[in-house]
Structures are given as C-alpha cells and as structure tokens.
Amino acid sequence: MNANAAVLPTKEGFEPAVIQWLKEALNRNVFEAVLIPVETPAEDSFAYLLIKDPKFLDLASPLPPIMPVQGGKAIGRLTMRGDLNKRVAAIIRPCEARAAIELTKLKQAHLTNLTLITLDCPGVLPLSDYLDDPAAGAARFREAVEQDNRSPMRPTCQICHRFSLAEAPATDLHIGTLGNDDGAAVIVPGSLEGERILAQMGLTEDGDESGNLPEMLERWSTRAEQLTATQTERRSEAHAQLQEQVAGADRLLDIFGSCINCHNCQRVCPVCYCRQCYFESTALKLPPENYLARAASKGALRFAPDTLLFHLGRASHMALSCVSCGACEDACPMDIPVGQVFSLLADGAQEALGYVAGRSVEDALPLVAYEMDELHDVEQAYVEIYREQEVQDA
C-alpha cells in the first residue's frame, strides 16, 4: 500500500515543513487553494481559512491544539452545492476526513477536485480548557504531543483508535509523524490522485536522497499499529465503564438532566445531516392541551419537553455516521459527556449493522442498503399458540 510513499523534507520541524510544502504546491498551481486551520488574529482560537494567497500560509497551523470547527463541517460548507471546479487541498485530522466522507455519501459534500490531506492526530484539548489561557493551553498541547500523552486531550480523543491511517488510507495523502523522531515525516498516498500530486511535487521514492524511506515507513506503520492496539483496548475499557454509568432510565436521565436544550451538539455535529432538524421543527411544537395531557399521565412534565427524545432521536439519525470526533461535547455548555455517550452508541450501532463510518466512499450507508438474508435476530418468530383455533376459523 505504501509503494509510492515519500519522505517529507522536515529540516525546520514538522509544521513549517508542511506549510513550506503547501506554499510550493500553491506556487506551482498544484492546488488552486488550501483549506487549513489558522490561528485567529486575537490568538485565542483557530479557524479554517480557504487560502489563495501563499503569504497567508505563514499563519497556518496544520495541527492546532483545539478543534473549534470540525473540518468535515467546513468541507461540507465549501462543497455542499456541488463539485469544486479547481483543485483544492484540505489539511484535516482523520476524524474530520471521515466526517467529510460520510457527508459525501449523504450528498452534502462533494470530494471531486478536493484533495484530503490528513495527519497523525495526537488529539485536541477540550475547548474550555484551552480558552481559560490560550498560551498555556498551546504549550500544554505541544508538551503532551512530545510526550505522546493523551490525558490532557478531550475524552473522546483519549479513547480514539482511528487517529492514523496506517491500516487503510482513505484520504488522498496522509502525513505520518509517528515512530520517527525530530519531526521527521512520511507522506503516504491513499489514492491515484495522491500519487499524481506527489509526482507533480517531485516527491517520489526515487527522489528520496537520504535513502531512509523504507525504514521510516516501517517505523511509522509499526508505531501506528502498536498505538492503535493500545487505544482500541483503552476505548473498550472506557466504553464498558461508561455504559455502567449511563445504562438504565434513572442513570440516563441523571446524565441528560442538566441539558438546557440549546441544541449546540446538533449544530456543531459534522454528520447531523437533516436540512431541517426534526427536533426544531413544528412537529414537536404542540398545542397546550397535548402538554397538559402528558403532564396528567406522567404526573408532571419538564419544560422544555422532549429532551431525551432529542438526544435519542438525534442518535437514531446520526449514530451510524458518527465519527466520534467529540465536537458535540466541546460545544456543550453544561459539560454533559454527550460525545462519549454518542461514541458508545455509535460503536454499538455501527457494529450491529456492520458499518464503519468514514472508512470509504464505497461503503453504502447502512440505512440505504440492505441484504435480504440478515439481522434475523430482530425478527420476532411467530409461535403458533392458537393453532387449533386457526384451523377452526378456516
């Protein structure tokens, strides 16, 4: 799979190298524009910038410490209305690429002429932690990345097991930094387009002067596989623990009890695909007698109503496409572990239907496709308890 990989020249560190590479690509018209996170002028956040003029790339940050906007959402916004007519590169994290792939299948993004470039992701800090002191947050992030320590990261990042694309590169290019010291990086194509771009940029196996490529690739994929295994274990442990905390009506309502119905989790979710949200539509805005009747049957009714329906219903819409990015949890003003609960629900639902969100544009969406012979445990077998009577009826 890594046959046409190359070494990314990283003399001045990894991030400047990526930026230098992108600048060269812009100058050579390999890309018409680049979509990349850039620190805001106030230096307290990051935002995606669609960069046309290479000088803006000086401010770019390929691996920012936070994820205020999910890259999949940015790509969806850029390409929702149709294909790009010029080639654009998007520098994103693996979960953002997976969200973009899901959005493409949901016909809310178009990947034609869009080169997805992903990086090995160390996770990101929770937004609230970072915003308390951006400078200290950035320093904390760099330190954690150097020490390979995920504990200061978001809870969903701590248990992320799809942070690299060593197994199956689903994107056009993947920049692998794991396993090689001093910011050395390999750049691995995952598509013909990726290979073409590497060739165009003069980055090919033959062009590798150092001759280190095979060892670097080996070190990268070994480290990535090793980390994936430990993270997968960590994820299943964390999910087992979380399930104990949420299972059952009482515990579930305790967790979602502090929800203020702001619907931020829905707004920031990259794969919440409904053009009109059912939970914000008039379908759930009912005449007062409906609420009085429900209050009568339950004894009382919480306002605003339908909190649990919102969360469960939203899960029923997007759990199969959920990429466990944790954007929802970052956006929750009440610190509800909504990202963790949804990653738990998503893993269960995707396993039940044999689907992995964002793995490939080729995999059909599970609610669009079906097999005739499947899921028989869902069907309730008929036990003919009144067989004799049936004969009499006839």
Next chain:
Amino acid sequence: MSEEKTFVPSIVYFMCSWCGSGGAETAAAHHLHYPENVLPSRVNCTGALPAVHILRPLIEGADGVVISGCHPGDCHYDDGNFRARRRIALVKSLLDTLGLEPERVWFRYVAHGEGRRFVDTAAAFNEHIKTLGPNPLKTRSDT
C-alpha cells in the same frame, strides 16, 4: 390481586397499510379479538416508519411498541420491510446500549390473510409486556 396482575400495559401497534392492516381487516372479518389496550396505528410502509416514532411512544408513556409489515419479498414497495428491519436493528441497538430494554420493541411479519397471526401477535406481545412490567420512562416527568 398482586400488582403484576392489575398492570394493564399501554401498547402501540404500528402496522403497514398493506399487509399489517390487511391482517387486521382479516381478523375483523373473522370476528377475532385482540386486547383493548393495544392501540393500532397505520403507517404507509414499515420502511417509512422513522426511528423517532418508535422512540417517542416509549419515552412518552407506552410500555411497548410492536411493528408488523409484509413478509420478506411481499413488500408493496419491494424492499420496505428490509429497510425497516435495518432501522429497527438500529433502534434496538441504541436501546440496548443505554439499558432501555430493547425487548420492548417487536418486529414481526404478518400477511394480509393472516388475521389469526395479527391477533396472536397483539395478544402475545401484551402478555410479554405484562411479564416485563411497566416501562420505567413512563412515570418520569423529566424526559
């Protein structure tokens, strides 16, 4: 009488407008009876039943939801029941993960002529829910 015996579950029965409700018509023609606490509700096709409409009664006071559609291969729209099966698998998986008793949802094929099967399904599900007991979400005011 013990509490279990006096418990009358409230049950929503979603049936598709071809086979499911056809089964109900056949049952009516044969003067077959099903428990009165089962509330029938017709949908165009089980494949057109959104997951939210299964979740909503379970949150708002139903003790169980039963869905019946055409047998595999008999769907009026070719593949609605196969799609429904996937969607119900999804709902059951969500309920299972959250410990909300996925067994409160049943999915069974009932053909137009199977009036007996329709009333059996309603009666058997009613008994099944009686043994399960009331839905804990039913009395929660903070949903």
